[in-house]
Amino acid sequence: MADPAPPFARAALALDLLAVDPGLGGLRLVARAGPVRAALTARIGPGARRLHPALDDDALFGGLDLSATLASGHRVDSAGLLAEPAVLVLPMAERTPPGLAARLGACLDAGRGHLLIALDETAGDGEGLPAALSERLAFDIDLSEVPLRDATLPPPADIAAAKLRLAATDLPDTLPRQIAELTLAFGIDSPRAALFALRAARALASLRGGEIGPDEVETAAALTLAHRATQMPEPDPPPDDDAAAQQPPPPPSDSDNAGQDSGALPRELLVEAIAALLPPDLLEGGARADRRATGTGAGAMNKGNRRGRPLPSRPGRPGSGARIDLVATLRAAAPWQTIRAKTAHRPGLQIRGSDIRLRRYQHRSDRLIVFTVDASGSSALARLAEAKGAVEHLLARAYTRRDHVCLVAFRGTGAEVLLPPTRSLVQTKRRLAALPGGGATPLAAGLQSAAHEIDQARRKGMQPMLCLLTDGRANIALDGTADRARAAGDATRIARTLAGTEALVIDCGTRPTPALRDLAAACAGRYMALPRADAGRLSRAVSDALG
Amino acid sequence: MKHPFPFSAIVGQDEMKLAMILTAIDPSIGGVLAFGDRGTGKSTAVRALAALLPPIDMVAGCPVNSASPDDVPDWAGLDRREMVEAPTPVVDLPLGATEDRVTGALDIERALTLGEKAFEPGLLARANRGYLYVDEVNLLEDHIVDLLLDVAQSGENVVEREGLSIRHPARFVLVGSGNPEEGELRPQLLDRFGLSVEVTSPRDVETRVEVIRRRDAYERDHNAFMLRWQAENAAIRDRIVTGRKALAGLEAGDKVLTDVARICLALGADGLRGELTLLKAARAYAAWRDDTAITRTHIRDVVPMALRHRLRRDPLDEAGSGTRVARVVDEVFG
Incomplete structure (x- = not known):
């Protein structure tokens, strides 16, 4: 099999195929702005419409053209960017919020002939076009x-x-089966991929002016399937093997035989063609990480125009989401009424676009700090008292910050949620005072309880944070057995599931423990060694980390 | 305008299709949540369902699809009140829709240009007596979710803002879909969905080949394909209509009620909504199958979709809650 075509040639071919059959949806192009990208986008043609990730509904679907409406006194609508089938070019696609992705996805699904060229300027980790869109x-x-x-x-x-x-x-009759087998072999779940492969093969054949032959199938499959692969096909699945059970049954022989006459390819050749384009880290990484990538900016908005404490209104253009502050708008327009009435050709209130005032609100999503406190014997009773003091300190501050606090303690063979998420100071003090110490260190169990609380909090729309205080000598595994190696393994495993949560690991052992630093790394959190923690320092450290 | 993909032509996904049909037979079951992989036909099924539903009688031009001229709200300003037959409304609630769009708000255009205080109805008004579909429901913003919860509970939309004070009926079947990899659903909203189904991609070649063939035929030869499936769609519609009539005649005996209660107890489902939904779903299922009584078979078949999402969740439990439900049902029924 020849080497696959270089990326630039493939991209140019993809653009041609899209022009032939808009049903292919579009192209995600990973490239920074620059001459290479410009050379390719020159091919798109002059009719393309440029979008940007912060587009609102009025711009997309059309809406009331407020300034024109106000000037003329009757309704004037503006046409949206999606009104006519067009090639849509979306630069900075990695910043597309889920809402825009959903709308564009629905627009592509409607099959009205829209094409989307997403110019993804991703820098790697966790960024990228939302999966809802790249899938289409x-x-x-x-x-x-x-x-x-x-x-x-x-x-x-x-x-x-x-x-x-x-x-x-x-x-060709055998083609659907062939493509279906391929998608199974490469672990591609979505049936859309297979449909794209078929369409691409057909578009390619008509572009070349012939029938769908082996070469067209191979090129189309490589173009549409390679980036979706989540596994390498097993070369020859041995029977009675575990892997064989998950793999599809070997292709029925008739598809191989039929291959010679109807232009189909043997599966091996197709597999090879796709494999040549696979990302190199597929085998190490397993499923592609960007399957989880979501748009950014969904939860961090503090100033908004929807809810929360009202802020003074601002002049602005009403877009989707913005609400007009009528009173402020009228107030802004009032001084000009006499002058405007002289020039206007109609009676009544004279309002111009520049008078429009928009409402603004400020809100903060509630934060939950899950204190996970080691109450084991090794952690010593004195340190436990310090941890208790720190929690009380923070809770007092939580009154002003509106943070919630939750307390999980672990000792002996298990963990216990001493205090479900609360803001009640009295209740917390009472529960804290009653916290006993002593016994082994079931770190994994403690983390598991904390993970549960964090999960619950996130579902309630809070922003959880883990604060772990321990001396790190995990010696009880998740199932209650005293086995240091397994205990450490369990703890790391659960910590990994917490990655993505803000986390702070405070080492309060007499000297820093490397295992805890690794644990902090596993949950992508911060590590802090405080060998002589007192309540005040602990509280300061935590509140610094909280920002 | 292309017709949506025909409901009867969707390959596999029997549980999802059944759940949708059950809510069509008895809308009081309270909606369907379809969670699963991308590209498995979740949205396709919802849009296909719209084409399948029997039409409703409504007052022409009424913003809340009123069933009789007396129900038309005053603010609608309708002069002529004729009845027309209209398709069951299926309204899309897009992600990032504003509160104003959802509940309705002051009509800014008329306020500024004509100086009139008029109400511009939102999506909830349009969805009255029909379906409200939320794609990617798990990514819906919290304040919109709160709104939906409130309205879904009371069946009435209350707008108190900008000097407007308006309430109108908003009774709809909530259909949500989403991909669990991208986020969980808040338990309160989860609880509002009557049925929940897990959708997975087909794993065998035959099914996949059939999916590809049918979709390709749909796109290539649209009219012929629609014609080919018309009869089957009509058959499902007739069964839904017959099922609706049969519902009233299906009494739930003591034995059925005890079974339902025992299953819910054994599963530890929160609240009593589980029992009620399970009973209604079993009844609708019996009506769908044209059976004359509700039996254990009916209950057994609908338990997973009625209760799966009401269980307490264990974050590290990798096995789906569907298997847990099936195990408990086997224990209870012996």
């Missing part, structure tokens, strides 16, 4: 490593002629 785009090509000298466009193809041929291009 047939192609995904990474241009970030392409040097400028390779960025030469092939001569333009005859798109119009290819479009005419499209409807007449028949699918």
